[in-house]
Amino acid sequence: MENKHDIWVQMGRSAGDLEGVFEFDGETGYFYLHKISGEPDRKIISAIHIISGAPDFNEDDITIRWSADERMVGLFVRSELWAAAKPEQNMVAIARHRRSQLFPRKLSQYSNVDVRNNCH
Helix, strand or coil, X not given: CCCCXXXXXXXXXXXXXXXXXXXXXXXXXXXXXXXXXXXXXXXXXEEEEEEECCCCCCHHHXXXXXXXXXXXXXXXXXXXXXXEEEHHHCEEEECCCCCCCCCCCCHHHECCCXXXXXXX
């Protein structure tokens, strides 16, 4: 049975091969990079732990965006970058608590497409 506090937000790359996903199962939240093409099920390429316990945000606060060149995908909470992934390098980094030069921190540097899928 799905917990009423579950959150699932995903955003695929335009090539249809990868997607960034934030999942909160009611207890723990992760940001995943999934391979979606050529696989019968989603294959997790990389993952990073984002939160344990009750979040101070809800699904409407979350945006996943790909950079304009689609070489990076970012997890934003209230327009603030919390984590990002570089698929070609199998790299995921958390950005919320440290300033990383690896990933653009401004929401405007990511594409404006925002797709949400509430199916789990």
